Amino acid sequence: MLSKKTKYGLKALTFLANRKENCPVQISEIAKSENISHKFLESILLTLRKSGFLGSKKGKGGGYYLLKTPEEIFMTDVIRCLEGPIAMVPCVSLNFYEKCDDCPDENACSVHKLMIQVRDSTLQVLRNTTLANLTQ
Amino acid sequence: MLSKKTKYGLKALTFLANRKENCPVQISEIAKSENISHKFLESILLTLRKSGFLGSKKGKGGGYYLLKTPEEIFMTDVIRCLEGPIAMVPCVSLNFYEKCDDCPDENACSVHKLMIQVRDSTLQVLRNTTLANLTQ
């Protein structure tokens, strides 16, 4: 299940990408338009800024804006930033690998086998989708 | 992230499918072999029995056994039984559909759009994989 954090993050990014001018947009404006709690959205945008997706400006007329063009923002990167691993089990994760406690040999594990296939098919979608594909 | 419930359930099913004879196997034997808590596994096998994947026999020589051949047990069905929806958001779920609170129009939602694609690519894998593909 996709967390609200990731869902809201994607909606906010889409909102920014849909604007004609890439000038700072206030948290409040995004929160209101997308029905998101202001404070919760604030923490999400902060994460996106720290990961290099967004820039920010303080004070009057401040807000958040995209640091890249929508075409350059890949879903793999956004989801890994907000949601964490794309794989459904840590033992098949490319970026967040972890060994399973209960598995003596992961090459013999049936779940491992299946989840590699699921991961790869999900990756194929996410790698070929950018923020630009979500707009309009 | 795949729950332990689903993971353990898949491992147990694979364990049963890998046996030469389809005779009752005790919970304890599966639990020991797969490093799963006996009681937790018990509740999982109960779920699988109630959904028609497994049969059971009480008393001495009792245990659980497959009710279908491994070729007839599809990953879509097992995962929906143990994990719930395959989709990452309820608004794109085929079997567990729910409207989102925050979305006035889901056809205009960027997340909705993306998650339909992810769902479909995952489904393609799970629909084409049976328990038989996980064995040996």
Place this chain on the structure above:
DNA sequence: TTTTAACCTATCATTTTTATAGGGTAAATG
């Protein structure tokens, strides 16, 4: 009738998720 092993319900502990509180800091404005 004793033993075995599944059946069933309730409960609890832990972790994760979601959300809120409240003050701090930088920038624009007049």
Place this chain on the structure above:
DNA sequence: CATTTACCCTATAAAAATGATAGGTTAAAA
């Protein structure tokens, strides 16, 4: 240079989901 604005940051708490345990019940075999 004071005031307002709006992002920055840490801590915390409420809620939900997950993982695990406890303990007795029932059916079947020996």
